[in-house]
Amino acid sequence: MLSERRLEVLRAIVQDYVGTEEPVGSKALTERHNLGVSPATVRNDMAALEEEGFIAQPHTSAGRIPTDKGYRLFVDKLASVKPLSTPERRAIHSFLDSAVDLDDVVARTVRLLAQLTRQVAIVQYPSLTRSTVRHVELLSLSPARLMLVLITDTGRVEQRMIDCPAPFGETSLADLRARLNSRVAGKRFADVPRLVQDLAESFEAEDRGTVSAVLATLLETLAEEHEERLMIGGTANLTRFGHDFPLVIRPVLEALEEQVVLLKLLGEANDSGMTVRIGHENTHEGLTSTSVVTVGYGSGGEAVAKLGVVGPTRMDYPGTMGAVRAVARYVGQILAES
Helix, strand or coil, X not given: CCCHHHHHHHHHHHHHHHHHCCCECHHHXXXXXXXXXXXXXXXXXXXHHHHCCXXXXXXXXXXXXXCHHHHHHHHHCCCCCCCCCHHHHHHHHHHHHCCCCHHHHHHHHHHHXXXXXXXXXXXXXXXXXXXXXXXXXXXXXXXXXXXXXXXXXXXXXXXXXXXXXXXXXXXXXXXXHHHHHHHHCCCEHHHHHHHHCCCHHHCCHHHHHHHHHHHHHHHHHHHCCCCCCEEEECHHHXXXXXXXXXXXXXXXXXXHHCHHHHHHHHHCCCCCCCEXXXXXXXXXXXXXXEXXXXXXXXXXXXCCEEEEEEEECCCCHHHHHHHHHHHHHHHHHHHHHC
């Protein structure tokens, strides 16, 4: 365990390096920070931090920079994330509030996160498997053709066409719509198959074929893997950090192009709590020079998907974590109200 004083020295090194992009020396530390000890003591503390792998010396005559292990300890010991200013909170609210549908919410969230953090933003679409049914609408397009519209609690709308085995009248359609919604509205997707399994049997024999076709289409829609979607934005922000990547930026960009990699990255994070993966904690080789900050978002306190940012390990962690958390909270509110 590090002493509180050495922890303060590490905090100061991280803050200075993130702010100046220059390796930090003991003289600069004692001048910029009120550490309450002599430069000689700071030098001893830095030597101990280096020996334990929390900081490193990039060049023989240079100061020190934090390692992945140093950033990890800094993040773990953060007393609080940096709160957003009132204008920033107001801007988030007004920008997201004017979204017209779920696609617009996701697109605006990506742009907002990238602008606030100046990193690469990733937003996963709400997972259908974690959602509940808000309403099922059935519309008659012709005597033997229907449209099923599934509306979820997260604002997703899925539409499917159904060819009826026999003509299906408006009265039967209204009856099916009412009975279907009485069973599934407000229920989790996972519970729907059990709730509708005997519904077709309660209809007249001539209508059962169409009712079964509607139920089969509904269950297929619920079972599809729609959560395999995400949106990414702000990739150009990485060009500002070219010198932060030890080799070249290409492996990072290639990893960001792979949706499978990003979905796995989000899947490894905690469901609703904030996760910060630093450097080599990211298992994909292309992302070992980056840090990834993610958090779950959703309505009613339950995460239905995740969002976050990817940037260099030399990151303003308190500010980035504060922005990611604030945006996730606002998106959750919008989903709850939609």
